[in-house]
Amino acid sequence: MGMTALIALLLVAAVQWRAGQREAAAEEAYPPSGHLIDTGTTKVHAVVMGQGPDLVLIHGASGSVRDYTFGFAQRMAETHRVILLDRPGLGWSERPPGYGGAFNNRAESPAVQAQILQQAADKIGVINPIVMGSSYGGAVALAWALERPSETAALVLVASVSNPWPSELDLLYRLNASLVGSALVIPMITAFTPKRIIDQTVESIFAPQSMPLGYLEHFGDGMTLRRSTMRANAQQVNTLLPHVIEMSQRYSSLPMPVEIVHGDADTIVPLHIHSEPLSRQIPGAKLTVLPGIGHMPHHAAADEVASAILRAHARAGLR
Numbered sequence: 001m002g003m004t005a006l007i008a009l010l011l012v013a014a015v016q017w018r019a020g021q022r023e024a025a026a027e028e029a030y031p032p033s034g035h036l037i038d039t040g041t042t043k044v045h046a047v048v049m050g051q052g053p054d055l056v057l058i059h060g061a062s063g064s065v066r067d068y069t070f071g072f073a074q075r076m077a078e079t080h081r082v083i084l085l086d087r088p089g090l091g092w093s094e095r096p097p098g099y100g101g102a103f104n105n106r107a108e109s110p111a112v113q114a115q116i117l118q119q120a121a122d123k124i125g126v127i128n129p130i131v132m133g134s135s136y137g138g139a140v141a142l143a144w145a146l147e148r149p150s151e152t153a154a155l156v157l158v159a160s161v162s163n164p165w166p167s168e169l170d171l172l173y174r175l176n177a178s179l180v181g182s183a184l185v186i187p188m189i190t191a192f193t194p195k196r197i198i199d200q201t202v203e204s205i206f207a208p209q210s211m212p213l214g215y216l217e218h219f220g221d222g223m224t225l226r227r228s229t230m231r232a233n234a235q236q237v238n239t240l241l242p243h244v245i246e247m248s249q250r251y252s253s254l255p256m257p258v259e260i261v262h263g264d265a266d267t268i269v270p271l272h273i274h275s276e277p278l279s280r281q282i283p284g285a286k287l288t289v290l291p292g293i294g295h296m297p298h299h300a301a302a303d304e305v306a307s308a309i310l311r312a313h314a315r316a317g318l319r
Helices: 003-029 072-076 110-123 136-147 171-177 179-192 195-206 215-219 227-238 240-248 275-281 302-315
Strands: 035-038 043-049 054-058 081-085 130-134 154-158 258-263 286-290
Touching (some): 003 179, 054 110, 130 136, 130 302, 136 154, 171 227, 179 227, 258 302, 275 286, 286 302
Parallel strands (some): 054 081, 054 130, 130 154, 154 258
16 A cells, blocks of 8 residues: 555544544433334434424424424423424434445435334324424425325424425535545534534524524534434435425325415525415415514524414314
């Protein structure tokens, strides 16, 4: 082995070691807050709280149940049994067989993710739930409803991805979803991303509102920066568009009450591309536009999102 090759090998090993150290620290600091449900092929992390009609909450890209347990889930647990599920590959949920690994860029479609989450929900006796999804989680919530139209009481979609968008995703998403990015770039991000960059990135997701005080300390950004989680997230987001195109052709068949909540200052999932068309595609869907609110309404306008859930509850005739 030549000296150059040896140095390169040592550098790769050092990056992987450093990434592993940061992952171990994150997992020690943020263990599962609920329990792992074995679906038979995949383990899904679930947190359950409260009593009442079932309300399933599905988080967005780079997220986990901890996004909702910063306060919103506890609020809804006053009136509902709230079931929070980590999507496959994120938080503490596993990816199904055939997905994952540094040299495998297969991605779970929203339908596959919905099926896995439904299997976990079945194991804990979830019946006819209201299903809420935010951002990418909205696409999974829509897939859930399309999979089980007669067994979904209502949908609540918050700043949700629902329709085709005209521009490419940013370069980092596309790179990280590739085999080269998965194997070489992601370990470097895991190993070396400074807190300053993490703070700036999360602040941009909340803009034009500010990130709530204490949010990152509760959320645990190190869990999102794990190599396996970054691969799952990048692959799922990068392959989402064709699935959204296909699903959008079937939205008109959805029979349940649908409440849509979206801020008009959301530049990540723009209102005019997603929720405005969606409100016309689903018969009887109700759209609430939040003036000046960005991409995180369940934090920045929690009252309005909670009200949408209660309206869905009433429209579905739940007791």
